[in-house]
Amino acid sequence: xxxxxxxxxxxxxxxxxxxxxxxxxxxxxxxxxxxxxxxxxxxxxxxxxxxxxxxxxxxxxxxxxxxxxxxxxxxxxxxxxxxxxxxxxxxxxxxxxxxxxxxxxxxxx
Numbered sequence: 001x002x003x004x005x006x007x008x009x010x011x012x013x014x015x016x017x018x019x020x021x022x023x024x025x026x027x028x029x030x031x032x033x034x035x036x037x038x039x040x041x042x043x044x045x046x047x048x049x050x051x052x053x054x055x056x057x058x059x060x061x062x063x064x065x066x067x068x069x070x071x072x073x074x075x076x077x078x079x080x081x082x083x084x085x086x087x088x089x090x091x092x093x094x095x096x097x098x099x100x101x102x103x104x105x106x107x108x109x
Contacts, residue, residue, distance in 0.1 A: 004030065038071045045069035 004026055008018045011033050018026065045068035052063045066072030 041069050041071055045072070 005015075005018055007030055008026065009015060011030070013029075021029070042065065046065040048068040049063045049065045052068075056063065
């Protein structure tokens with residue numbers, strides 16, 4: 001909660017309004033700020049790519065907007081999730097059966 005509160009204050013919001021919002025409202029508002037920041041970076045990185053392409057050498061590679069966008073760089077570095085193994089499937093099956101029994105474990109006498 002401390003991190004959320006700090007992010008809330010960094011965005012210029014009033015401290016007392018944080019405590020009157022639900023967790024969902026706080027998360028939606030903070031995500032909207034992040035999305036607005038991402039849109040601004042898209043615009044800025046497109047301008048930077050244009051300027052770099054105007055001044056690039058004759059045989060140099062053309063720049064793309066995502067070469068300058070920190071959000072796009074972060075997404076490029078993500079690794080795909082590992083494939084599920086048989087032991088994972090059996091673990092999920094046990095979890096499903098536990099959840100379907102409303103969390104009550106079956107005990108043998």
